[in-house]
Amino acid sequence: MHRLFVIPTLLINVSIILIPALLTIVLAFYRWDGISDPTFIGFANFEKLWGDRIFWKALKNNFIWTAIFLVFPIAIGLLAASLLLIIKRGRTLLQVIYFLPMIIATVITARIWQGMIYNPQNGIIALLNQYGFELRDPLSQTSTALFGVAVVDLWHWWGFMAVIFFAAMRQVSQEQIESARIEGANYFQLMRWVLIPAIKPTIALMMIMTVIWSFLVFDFIYIMTQGGPAFSSEVLSTMAYRKAFYELDVGYAATSALVISLFGLTAAFFYIRIQNKEGVE
Amino acid sequence: MNLVESRTTTTIIYIILAIAAFTALFPIALMVLNSLKTTPEIASSPLALPLTPHWDNYTHAWQGAKFSKTFINSAVLMSMTIFLVLSTGSLTAYVLARKKIKAWKVITAYLLATTTAPIQLFLFPLYFGFAKLGLINNVFAVSVVYCALFSPFSIMLLRTYFLAVPKELEEAALVDGATPWQVFSKVYLPMVWPGLLTVALIVGLYTWNEFLIATTFLQASESRTAVVSYFLLSGQYSTDWGDLMAGAMLVTAPIVILFIFLQRHFIEGMTGGSVKG
Numbered sequence: 364m365h366r367l368f369v370i371p372t373l374l375i376n377v378s379i380i381l382i383p384a385l386l387t388i389v390l391a392f393y394r395w396d397g398i399s400d401p402t403f404i405g406f407a408n409f410e411k412l413w414g415d416r417i418f419w420k421a422l423k424n425n426f427i428w429t430a431i432f433l434v435f436p437i438a439i440g441l442l443a444a445s446l447l448l449i450i451k452r453g454r455t456l457l458q459v460i461y462f463l464p465m466i467i468a469t470v471i472t473a474r475i476w477q478g479m480i481y482n483p484q485n486g487i488i489a490l491l492n493q494y495g496f497e498l499r500d501p502l503s504q505t506s507t508a509l510f511g512v513a514v515v516d517l518w519h520w521w522g523f524m525a526v527i528f529f530a531a532m533r534q535v536s537q538e539q540i541e542s543a544r545i546e547g548a549n550y551f552q553l554m555r556w557v558l559i560p561a562i563k564p565t566i567a568l569m570m571i572m573t574v575i576w577s578f579l580v581f582d583f584i585y586i587m588t589q590g591g592p593a594f595s596s597e598v599l600s601t602m603a604y605r606k607a608f609y610e611l612d613v614g615y616a617a618t619s620a621l622v623i624s625l626f627g628l629t630a631a632f633f634y635i636r637i638q639n640k641e642g643v644e
Numbered sequence: 645m646n647l648v649e650s651r652t653t654t655t656i657i658y659i660i661l662a663i664a665a666f667t668a669l670f671p672i673a674l675m676v677l678n679s680l681k682t683t684p685e686i687a688s689s690p691l692a693l694p695l696t697p698h699w700d701n702y703t704h705a706w707q708g709a710k711f712s713k714t715f716i717n718s719a720v721l722m723s724m725t726i727f728l729v730l731s732t733g734s735l736t737a738y739v740l741a742r743k744k745i746k747a748w749k750v751i752t753a754y755l756l757a758t759t760t761a762p763i764q765l766f767l768f769p770l771y772f773g774f775a776k777l778g779l780i781n782n783v784f785a786v787s788v789v790y791c792a793l794f795s796p797f798s799i800m801l802l803r804t805y806f807l808a809v810p811k812e813l814e815e816a817a818l819v820d821g822a823t824p825w826q827v828f829s830k831v832y833l834p835m836v837w838p839g840l841l842t843v844a845l846i847v848g849l850y851t852w853n854e855f856l857i858a859t860t861f862l863q864a865s866e867s868r869t870a871v872v873s874y875f876l877l878s879g880q881y882s883t884d885w886g887d888l889m890a891g892a893m894l895v896t897a898p899i900v901i902l903f904i905f906l907q908r909h910f911i912e913g914m915t916g917g918s919v920k921g
Contacts, residue, residue, distance in 0.1 A: 364824045365744035369751060371732035372795055379792035380758050383766035383773065390769060397772045443664055446657050453661075459907050460665045463672065466903050466910065468853035470875045471892045472671075478885040479674040485687040485885060522668055527915045579762045582855050586875065600764050607768045608860070620764040631760035638756050
C-alpha cells in the first residue's frame with residue numbers, strides 16, 4: 364500500500380529528469396538537429412569540444428564565477444550574520460531587508476541594474492559621469508562583462524547567505540559565547556575560535572552548493588549579456604543553450620551539458636553524503 | 645547575545661548593518677522611484693523625485709506586456725504546480741519520514757541527486773520530446789516539469805514536519821482499524837498544514853519567477869508567463885525605462901506584499917535544510 368504513495372512522485376521525476384538525462388548521455392555521441400534522424404558519430408562531439416576555443420573560455424568563466432561566489436557572499440554573509448547576533452533591536456527587520464532581493468525575479472533584477480545603474484544614458488553610471496568619473500557600462504566591455512553580471516547576482520544572493528548563517532549562529536550555545544567574551548576575546552577571536560567552528564557544517568554545505576550552483580548559472584548571464592560581448596561572459600550553460608536552440612546542434616549541446624554535470628556531480632556526491640548523514644536519525 | 649557592548653562598538657555595528665540594508669534596498673528604490681517618471685526625467689537624474697507622478701507608465705506597461713493575459717497564465721501555472729507538488733510530495737514525504745518502505749534510502753538519495761542535476765542535463769531531450777508530443781505551449785505540461793524540479797526540496801522540507809508528528813497518534817489510529825490512506829489523510833495531513841503552506845508559498849514564488857523553463861516551453865503569446873512577457877517587452881523598447889520600471893513593479897508587487905506578510909514562512913522554507921541543528 365505505501366509503495367503506491369511514492370509512485371506519483373517517482374513517475375513524474377523519472378519521466379521529466381531521469382529518462383531525458385539518460386537520453387542526453389546517448390545524444391552526446393550523435394549528431395542531431397532536433398528534427399531529422401540522429402547520426403551516430405562516436406566521440407566526435409567530445410573532440411570538437413576539446414578543440415573549441417569558446418568552450419575553454421566558458422569553462423574558465425565558470426571557474427572564475429565559482430571563485431567569486433565562494434569568497435564574497437560567504438564572507439559578507441558571515442560578517443552580517445555575526446553582527447546581527449550582537450545587536451538586540453532590529454534583527455527581524457534587517458533580515459527581511461537582506462532577504463528581499465532574493466525573492467525578486469532574475470529578469471526584473473537584471474533589468475533594474477541594466478536600466479537604472481549600468482545604463483550610460485540614464486543610470487547611476489550616467490550620473491557619475493556627469494560628476495567627472497569616467498565610467499562605462501561594464502556589460503559592454505569584454506574585460507568587465509562577466510564581473511558586471513556577477514555583481515548583480517551577488518547583490519541578489521548575499522542576503523540569503525546572511526540569513527542562513529544567522530540562523531545557524533543563533534544555535535551556538537550562549538555560555539560558549541559569553542565565556543569567550545569574559546576571557547576577553549575580541550570580535551575576530553570570537554569568530555575564529557567560537558562562531559565559525561560551531562557553524563562549520565552549514566558553511567561546508569553552502570560551499571558545496573555554491574560550487575553546484577556556479578556551474579549551473581544561466582539566468583543572469585543569458586538575460587544581461589547572452590554570453591557576450593564576443594563570448595567574454597559565456598559560461599557552459601549559456602553555450603549549451605545556444606548550441607541546442609539557436610544553432611540546432613543538439614548532440615554538441617548534450618556533450619557540453621555532460622561536462623557541466625560532471626563538475627556538479629563531484630560536488631553533489633559530497634552534498635548527498637552530508638545530507639544522508641542527517642537523514643538517518 | 646546579552647553582553648554589554650560599548651556605545652561606540654554598537655554604533656559601528658549598526659552603521660555597517662545599515663550600509664548593508666541600504667545596498668539591498670537601493671536598486672529596489674530606484675525601480676519604485678523611476679516607475680513614476682518620464683524618460684527625459686530619468687535621463688536627467690535617476691535619483692530625483694518625479695515632478696508629478698506619471699501613472700501612465702503603469703497602463704503602458706500593462707498593455708505593452710499584455711499582462712491581463714500573462715498574469716492569468718502565471719496564476720494558472722502557479723496553482724497547478726502548487727497542487728501537483730503538494731499532492732504528490734506530501735505522500736512521498738510521509739513514506740520517507742516514517743520509513744514505510746524498504747527503498748526509502750534509495751529514493752531519498754535519488755531525490756537529493758536530482759536537486760543537484762543541471763537543467764541542461766535533461767532540457768534538450770525533454771524539449772524535443774515535448775515538441776514531438778505537441779506539448780510545447782501547454783501550461784499543464786510545464787507544471788509537471790516544475791513539479792519534478794521543485795518536488796525534491798519540497799519533500800525534504802515536508803519530511804521534517806511529518807517527523808514532528810507523534811508516532812502514538814498513528815499507532816492509536818491503526819489500533820482503531822484505520823487504513824494506511826486514512827492514517828495519512830485523517831491523522832497526518834491536518835497536523836502538517838503549516839508545512840504545506842510553507843511549501844505552497846515557496847513553490848508559488850519559484851514558479852512565478854522562473855525564467856529558463858518558461859521561456860523555452862511557453863513561447864506562444866497566448867501561453868506566456870508574466871516574467872517572460874516582461875522579458876520580451878524589455879527587449880523591444882529598451883529605451884523607455886519609465887514604462888519598464890512600472891512593468892517591473894507590477895510583476896514584483898504581488899510577491900513582495902505576500903513576502904512582507906508571511907516572511908517567516910518564506911525565510912524558514914527557503915533556508916530550511918541548510919542549517920544543521
